[in-house]
Amino acid sequence: MKKLAILSIILFALAISERSQAQRVENKPPLDNFYEKVNNVGKEPRPYVPVREADVYIKRRLWRMIDFRQTFNQFFYFPIQPVQDRVSFMSMVMTGLKEGSITAYDPITDDFTKPLTYEEFIAANTNIREVEIEDLDNPGVMIQRTDTSSFSNADVKMLRVKEDWFIDRQRGVRDIRILGLCPVIQRFDPQTNEFRGNQNMFWVYYPECRDLFVNTEAFNRHNSALRMSYDDVFSWKRFFNSFVTKADNQQDRQIQEFLTGWQLLAESDRIQMDLLNLEEDLWEY
Secondary structure: OHHHHHHHHHHHHHHHHHHHHHHHHOOOOOOOOOOOOOOOOOOOOOOOOOOOHHHEEEEEEEEEEEEOOOHHHHHHOOOOOOEOOEOOHHHHHHHHHHHOOOOEEOOOOOOOOOEEOHHHHHHHOOEEEEEEEEOOOOOOOEEEEEEEEOOOHHHEEEEEEEEEEEEEOOOOEEEEEEEEEEEEEEEEOOOOOOEEEEEEOOEEEHHHHHHHHOOOEOOOOOOOOOOOEHHHHHHHOOOOOOEEEEEOOOOOOOHHHOOOHHHHHHHHHHHHHHHHHHHHHHOOO
8 A cells, every 4th residue: 555655756746846847948937827718718698598579578687887896796896907817807908909819899879880090999089189288397397298198997896787678478587688898987177186977988799799708717716726707797696786777668768767765766766676576476376
C-alpha cells in the first residue's frame, strides 16, 4: 500500500512537471487557477420551449429598469476594468459590439429597425469642446484647451429591459421572454451639475445576445465555483432587482408621465402583482 502511494505521488509530480515544461515551451502564462475552467467554453444557450400563436392566451408587454447601484445588482457594474476571469456587464456588451457578435440598434425606438455600427456609436458619443483652464506656468492666466470625452462603460449605471409576459395554454404556465436590453446613463449639466434626465444609449436584441451571454460568467459573491452565466441571470433565474417603468397601454405612456414619487413605485408594484396573480386566478378551481 505504501509503495502504491509513493508511486502515485511520483507520477503526479511528473505530470505537474511535464505540464509546466509544456507551458514554458509554448510560451504560455501560468494557469491562474488550480484547475482549468471549461464549463463556460463554447456553450450554447438552452433553447426556449416553442410557443404557437394559437397557444398564447394572454400577453402583456413590460418595460422595466435594473439599477446597478442597488446592492443586489452591483455584479452588473463591477469590475469597472476586467479582472482575471471577471468582466462587467457593459464590458461584455461593448466587446460583443466591437467584435460584431451582437448588433446595436438606434435608441430612439425599441423596435430594432435601425442598426448602428460600433464606430457610429463611439462617434456619436464623443464630445469635443473648448474649455478654459488656468496656465500652470502663469497663475491667474486662462488658456484654451480642447476637451475630448467619450463614452465609458462606467457611465452606465442602469439597464432598461423590454419583455413579454404571457400565458401558454398548451403548457398551462405563465412564461416570460426578454426581447431587448438598453444601457442607460444619467445626464448632468457640466456647469451646474443639474440632473437632465436619463438617456438610452442603444438597444440590443436579446435572442441575438444569448450566445455571448451564455459564455460569460456573472460574479457570485457567495461561491466563485458556482457562477451563473448572464443568460442564466436573464433567461432562467431572473437574478436581478428591477421596477416596472411601463406596461403596454392605450396612450403608450410611461408611468413617470402621469405619476411621481412614491406613487410611481406603488403603480410599478401594482402592475407586478397583477401579473404574478394572473396565473393563480386563471387556474383556480
